[in-house]
Amino acid sequence: MVEPPSILVEELVKRFGSFTAVDRVSFRIAGGEIFGLLGPNGSGKSTIIRMLCGLLTPTAGRASVVGFNVAKEPEEVRRHIGYMSQKFSLYDDLRVIENLEFFAGLYGVKGTLFKERIGWALEMAGLKGSEALLTGELAGGWKQRLALGCAVLHRPRVVFLDEPTAGVDPLSRRRFWELIHQMSADGVTVLVTTHYMDEAEYCNRLALIDAGRIVAGGSPSEIKRTAIRGDLLLVECAPLGRGLELIKRQPGVLDAAVFGAALHVVVTAAERARIELAAALASAGVEASRIEPIAPSLEDAFVALTGGHPGGSERAQ
Amino acid sequence: MNWRRTVAIGRKEFIQVRRDPRSLLIAVLLPLIQILLLGYGARLDADHIPVYVYDQEASQNSQALLKHFQASRYFDVIKVVDNYPALVRAIDADRCKLGVIIPWDFSRRLDDAHRTQVQALVDGTDDNSAQLAVGYAQAVVGAYSDDIQLQWFALKGISQQATQPLSVDYRTWFNEELESKNFIIPGTIALVMALMGALLSSLTIAREWERGTMEQLIATPATATEIMMGKLLPYFVIGLFDAALCTAFAVGWFAVPFRGSLGTLFFTTGLFLVVILGIGYMISVATKSQLGASQYALLVTLLPTSMLSGFAFPIDQMPAPIRAITYVVYSRYYVSALKGIFLAGSGVRDLAPEIAAMAVYAGVIVFFATRAFRKSLR
Amino acid sequence: MLGRIWRIIVKEFIQLRRDKYARFRLIVPPIIQMLIYGYAATFEVRRVPIAVLDLDHSQESRDLLARFTFTGRFSVAKILRDDRDIPRTIGRSSIPMALKIEPGFSESLRKGQTAHLQVILDGTNSNTALVAVGYVNQIAATFTQEYARGRVERLMPALAAMAPQVELEQRPWYNPDLNSQWFFVPGVIGSITLVLVVNLTAFAIVREREIGTLEQVMVTPIRPVELILGKTVPFFLVGLADVALVAAVGTLWFRVPFRGNLLVLLLGTVLFLLNTLSIGLLISTLCSTQQQAFASAFFFLNPAFILSGFSFPITSMPAAMQWVTYADPLRYFLIVLRGTFLKGVGLDVLWPQMAALACLTIILLTIGVLRFRKSVD
Known part of the structure; x- marks a missing residue:
């Protein structure tokens, strides 16, 4: 890499008492990149973001954002970043315009730029004409875009988005990602956390996080390619549970898991396994309606790497 | 149900x-x-009301009155000062609630006019404490006055008059010690x-x-x-x-x-x-x-x-x-x-x-x- | 830096203006408290209803009893007929005192023996009873002296005039009518400000923590000190306005005099407000929800109020408790308030209170700011 990294994280550790929330995490993000941290709730994604914003002090390791050390120069760091927290923390009892003016003031946006940037943010969020509405009355998607607008009023070089689309309807989510890509095209570095697999696909590069550690990294296609050592088969059968039991015991099957109403089975060789599985299921009286090879998704990659689903709620904080 | x-x-x-x-x-x-x-x-009990005394006379009589104040369980005579401003300052600064002034002609007026006065400056800010303090001070001075009067009668040989004409017997119910x-x-x-x-x-x-x-x-x-x-x-x-x-x-x-x-x-x-x-x-x-x-x-x-x-x-x-x-x-x-x-x-x-x-x-x-x-x- | 602080102040005022409950809290409770304290808070014993049992029916007994109503301190509410009426009255009605004169009262007096007046007191309200005792003693003393003098006068008129007599000339300063309102009303200014400002400050910060905006604000280039200033300056101003409001009601409606120097009062108020702001800040660092802030504020404000000398004199407390009161900022502010309103004293007298307030402010503010910085770090 010729260009210096926009975000550099080296062996970052955060411990809360005896609990290690972030365990020797390293990555580097180039300018203009959209980088995703993908992992279940409580895996340490938010903790990493909060350290990069200077909200938490790292226990060990080093991190810098646009060249400033986050532990030593948090104020310099904050000048160059925008941050949007999980809950789109805006003041519900302030009007749209008042929220924008407030954050513009805090970011030190001055003079003609003050009006200009606020106008830009309103435009971007599609809130032109709704300036006088109370923020609390806005629907989720609007509120989300307003929060993004507030976070980037000062044209930050890096934007941190912590679960930016939680609780927002699909259409608004789509529109939101378009905005993110526009910003990236303008050279803004975006670090986003999510547990939505489909969203992770929008990122240039990803790091998969589980229990505070990075388990895989790369572009979405790289991850999918390398995470699964073998071929992936989709099996639709009834009853599903008995089919799963049976398939797991078959030779040549590396892994099998339920995905929706079907099974995803990782095998050493797709063509041979297709015939063997069909025969095994038929002889056990399990009716298989469909067995065919498919391209692995990020979710498959995640399951293969961690043995769990990223959106799973069983990993409570 | x-x-x-x-x-x-x-x-x-x-x-x-x-x-x-x-x-x-x-x-x-x-x-x-x-x-x-x-x-x-x-x-609300006012048991140890802080008192400053300015004894202008410093005579036997004034000392006797002072003793009555000292003996009362309601008063703590903290200090005897020798000038008026000191007394005023003490009240202003909340160092005492009651300032007793025994005038310089206390005994002389007792001899000449048979009637003399003691001044009590009370900090009225806290009206309730002030009310109680005044009541206790009245009782102390009243008792002193009765004392010297009866002594005087006895001295003049009107021994019959040496008895206290009226005594108030309190019977307090429910909260006997108030x-x-x-x-x-x-x-x-x-x-x-x-x-x-x-x-x-x-x-x-x-x-x-x-x-x-x-x-x-x-x-x-x-x-x-x-x-x-x-x-x-x-x-x-x-x-x-x-x-x-x-x-x-x-x-x-x-x-x-x-x-x-x-x-x-x-x-x-x-x-x-x-x-x-x-x-x-x-x-x-x-x-x-x-x-x-x-x-x-x-x-x-x-x-x-x-x-x-x-x-x-x-x-x-x-x-x-x-x-x-x-x-x-x-x-x-x-x-x-x-x-x-x-x-x-x-x-x-x-x-x-x-x-x-x-x-x-x-x-x-x-x-x-x-x-x-x-x-x-x- | 000033721009950022200004933005927060503006935002805080917009929120205050829009929050119906906060608006209500700023105006209604102070006035209600003022009225209740002004009218209901009184230990005054203006007129004690008494019951009378005169078994002597003589000139002397009637004369003695007449003295009770004559002073205006007592009013005869009930005439009793025999001893059994006493327990039916005392403790069974709102009459706290009964006077009983035995048969032979006048005879004893005439014979030069000691005659007895029995006073039966309901001691339940010790304070009323004590004040009443003070009045009774005064009446009894006058009666004694006059009767003794009269006796001598009849025998030896020349001597009578010479009987020595000492009187107490009482001069209640600052509050000559011993009016309770004058005592309570200045105090209300302090207690209202304490409750209001501590709550407002603690809640304003904790609420932001609860909804997550505090974190959002912390990632902007703002410094913790700027944030603290931005969040406290509005409540400082609100506190000043409330002091002015309550003081105006006190002097205009209740006619409590203001004899001191306004600047001295202002200095005390500023110091006290800094204290309350620091306490609010401190509470906010200990709590993550408004519910917790409510409980913490209550557990602090309740003792601060009781131990301040607001209604119960500090000198009446046990020594150990008196020591605790030195940590109570309201204690000092009450002295400043009563000193400036009623006594008209200046800094030469009030400097220890000011110094104590300043010390407390420095301690509380340091802890508050340090803890706050840590809590947002």
Whole structure:
């Protein structure tokens, strides 16, 4: 890499008492990149973001954002970043315009730029004409875009988005990602956390996080390619549970898991396994309606790497 | 009304209180803190009133008068100063409440005019302390005056006149030593009950709304009355426990006499708890948020119970419109009952008016509380 | 830096203006408290209703009893007929005192023996009883002296005039009518400000923490000190306005005099407000929800109020409790308030209070700011 990294994280550790929330995490993000941290709730994604914003002090390791050390120069760091927290923390009892003016003031946006940037943010969020509405009355998607607008009023070089689309309807989510890509095209570095697999696909590069550690990294296609050592088969059968039991015991099957109403089975060789599985299921009286090879998704990659689903709620904080 | 359902709700509520540190804090710590604070902090006795003396004469006579002040258990003669500004400064700076000035012609006027004066400068800022101080000072000087007069009569050989013509024999009932702690502490129990009861019960329904478990509860066959009874029952028990705790503290620690019967105490406390829990319940039904509920609970209990119940400020000295308001202050009846039970040993029959008022109050509150809850469901 | 602080102040005022409950809290409770304390808070014993049992029916007994109503301190509410009426009255009605004169009262007096006046007191309200005792003693002393003098006068008029007599000339300063309102009203200014400002400050910060905006604000280039200033300056101003409001009601409606120097009062008020703001800040660092802030504020405010000397004199407390009161900022502010309103004293007298307030402010503010910085770090 010729260009210096926009975000550099080296062996970052955060411990809360005896609990290690972030365990020797390293990555580097180039300018203009959209980088995703993908992992279940409580895996340490938010903790990493909060350290990069200077909200938490790292226990060990080093991190810098646009060249400033986050532990030593948090104020310099904050000048160059925008941050949007999980809950789109805006003041519900302030009007749209008042929220924008407030954050513009805090970011030190001055003079003609003050009006200009606020106008830009309103435009971007599609809130032109709704300036006088109370923020609390806005629907989720609007509120989300307003929060993004507030976070980037000062044209930050890096934007941190912590679960930016939680609780927002699909259409608004789509529109939101378009905005993110526009910003990236303008050279803004975006670090986003999510547990939505489909969203992770929008990122240039990803790091998969589980229990505070990075388990895989790369572009979405790289991850999918390398995470699964073998071929992936989709099996639709009834009853599903008995089919799963049976398939797991078959030779040549590396892994099998339920995905929706079907099974995803990782095998050493797709063509041979297709015939063997069909025969095994038929002889056990399990009716298989469909067995065919498919391209692995990020979710498959995640399951293969961690043995769990990223959106799973069983990993409570 | 199905008792099994009511008890089931009650048991659940009790478990929640036991596991919720905040509720436990209110149920156990609050009464203790409150009774200790008020038991020690809310006293009106003026036993050691600080006194400065400016003795301009410094004669045998003035010394004798000074001795009378020193001997009084109500006064502490802190300092004898030799100039007027020092005395004024002491009063200004709150170093003393009373400044006694014995004029330079004190004895001479006694000899010449047979009548002499002592000046008492009283810091009137705190009118009550000032009133008491003046009363005690009057008594000291009066006694001194009687003394020298009778001595003089004796000296002149009018021995018959040497006897004191009038003696006032005080017989103080109920609070023989006139200690303010005996007056304040029984009322403190009312304050504790009101605070604790309203805070806890106002949280109970609000909590269920906030957590969304209320809909679950409504979906069961339990009726509004059963839910209310079940939810309030544990607080009723806790309330009785707190009353016992406070009484034990009042009697065991602060040595307040307890002359009535425990039966009367628990009976009146029970009635009061119905009123206060009902009020707390209505608040929580109305606000549906724990924060709002506790703020309102504090507002409707603390101010009226501390100010308008006769807990410390005597109701019969208030202006008529305020006195009229006190009749709707539910705690006034309980405060009055508590003082009667503790000090006068009043029984149920003596407290009939208070009990009747509380019973009426309880009926009205329970009626409205059930209705309010049913309404909030729709 | 000033721009950022200004933005927060503006935002805080917009929120205050829009929050119906906060608006209500700023105006209604202070006035209600003022009225209740002004009218209901009184330990004054203006007129004591008494019951009278005169079994002597003589000129002397009637003369003595007449002196009680004559002073205006007592009013005869009930005439009793025999001893059994006494327990039916004392403790059974609102009459706290009964006077009983035995048969033979006048005879004793005439014979030069000691005659007895029995006073039966309901001691339940020790304070009323004590004040009443003071009045009775005064009446009895005058009666004694006049009767003794009169006796001598009849025998030896020349001597009578020479009997020595000492009188107490009392001069209540600052509050000559010993009016309770004058005592309580200045105090209300302090107690209201304490409750209001501590709550407002603690809640304003904790609420932001609860909804997450505090974190959002912390990632902007703002410094913690700027944030603290931005969040406290509005409540400082609100506190000043409330002091002015309550003081205006006190002097205009209740006619409590203001004899001191406004600047001295202002200095005390500023110091006290800094204290209350620091306490609010401190509470906010200990709590993550508004509910917790409410409980913490209550557990602090309740003792602060009781131990301040607001209604119960500090000198009446046990020594250990008196020591605790030195940590109570309200204690000092009450002295400043009563000193400036009633006594008209200046800094030469009030400097220890000011110094104590300043010390407390420095301690509380340091802890508050340090803890706050840590809590947002």
